Amino acid sequence: MAGDLPVDLLLQRTQRIVDSASDREDKLQRICELLQREVDHYDWVGFYLADRGAQRLVLGPFAGEPTEHVCIPFGKGICGQAAERKETFIVQDVSQEQNYLSCSPRVRSEIVVPILSDGRVLGELDIDSHSLSPFGPQDTELLQAICAMVAGLL
């Protein structure tokens, strides 16, 4: 993540947003904007919120181009698979993934981190990149820490 803000600074800024007085939607929106602005290879950053009764994900706040995928059944696409597996799902080259929902032809890779509480999926943090194979251990560390911070908001 050369050229980007260090992970600890991004986490400090995220914590400040989580602790601020604004409402949940505004906090999630500001976190999306922070990540999209400060990390070069994050081109689309958004939260999906789980509707566990209906076994689907519903699009929440995001930064980047609007997407047609506002509602994703568990199991479908990279987001739906991450919700079923309850694990971080990294696809370094989306052209190699069969179960993938395309938002834009410019997207080359994607990382999805589930937001978990007591083993239940509350939502997800989804990031699309226009670069091939951009994600490393620092991305996983950063995004899992952010998901742990926002779990209390969902």
Ligand code: SME
């Ligand atoms: N590509 C995702 C769909 C959501 S968008 O990236 C915003 C997927 O395959 O689940």
